[in-house]
Amino acid sequence: MSTDFQQARTALGARLRELRAEQTGRDLAARLGWTQSKVSKLETGRQTATVDDLRAWAVATGHPEAGPELESRLLGLESHVRSWRRQLRAGHRPVQDALTIEYERSTVLRAWEGSMVVGMLQTADYARAIFQAYVDLHQSPRDIDDAVRARMHRQHLLYGTGRAFHIVMWEAALHVRACPPSVLAAQLDRLAGVIGLDTIRLGIVPFGAAVRIPPGPGFWLYDERLAIVEDWHAELWLDDADSVGVYRRVWDLLDQAAVYGPHAHRLIARARAALDVA
Structure with a gap:
């Protein structure tokens, strides 16, 4: 993958980690019904989130208003790499x-x-x-x-x-x-x-x-x-x-x-x- 793409994915992961700051990765995974490894991969930029992932993350972390911002970041990321x-x-x-x-x-x-x-x-x-x-x-x-x-x-x-x-x-x-x-x-x-x-x-x-x-x-x-x-x-x-x-x-x-x-x-x-x- 391109360096620009990976940098953007890492930046998105950092933003997800900010939103989760008030709870542990284990707690968030349990709330979402995900594995803890998925939470970790999304936050470290080793996995690309889906729109549904981002919407669920925003709600589960108590920041539903962040949903559109996260989706916009994903759109910008995928403007170069379209899976x-x-x-x-x-x-x-x-x-x-x-x-x-x-x-x-x-x-x-x-x-x-x-x-x-x-x-x-x-x-x-x-x-x-x-x-x-x-x-x-x-x-x-x-x-x-x-x-x-x-x-x-x-x-x-x-x-x-x-x-x-x-x-x-x-x-x-x-x-x-x-x-x-x-x-x-x-x-x-x-x-x-x-x-x-x-x-x-x-x-x-x-x-x-x-x-x-x-x-x-x-x-x-x-x-x-x-x-x-x-x-x-x-x-x-x-x-x-x-x-x-x-x-x-x-x-x-x-x-x-x-x-x-x-x-x-x-x-x-x-x-x-x-x-x-x-």
Whole structure:
């Protein structure tokens, strides 16, 4: 986790400890029906509180008026680190809708993805397989069809004017079988079809390419104002200039190792042929 995030979580814990000053951690845990270790972890910044945790804490410590302040602190903390557990409480569709707002606000979008085809270029069947995998992982609401429709709807931005997509993927993303072979074959056909579209610049970093930085997690850059980085437990939404600058430099280095046009098309065709699907 980021240093800024951990500092904010530690500061929130210190505030919780202030509110508990008139009772012991053991007494508060008993009052809330929690383990004493949970109280300790929240106060020392080793665990992130939920909104319900904070509301209960404020009431149980005799400071119900502090509830809104605590929630505001949590909101500020999560403006940078957005856990999937919280984001997916209502399913994947709201997450897709929130991302669409950022796409619509941007004119130049850059992406890096090393493990799967980027969402903006996914077919519906491929997207369905990806959402299914993440629903199973996070045990989130099964709104897969709604999420797929939202992702497909966002792709209309590829065909408008005034917006450019610079997408770089590792060759591995062409071979990952996170879906049936027939679905992956159709997905690769889709990728081959977008090469040459005037709003998309699609590059592939080949296996064996010399790279100046090891490929890392997938991320999107929205103009020069926002980087969204995906990890297994959370997304990082980074809007400070230094952090965005780091990810822009990473993207530039990976872009330098990528091939484009006919060379990228050949890599896609080779992955398609390896599937042995008509």
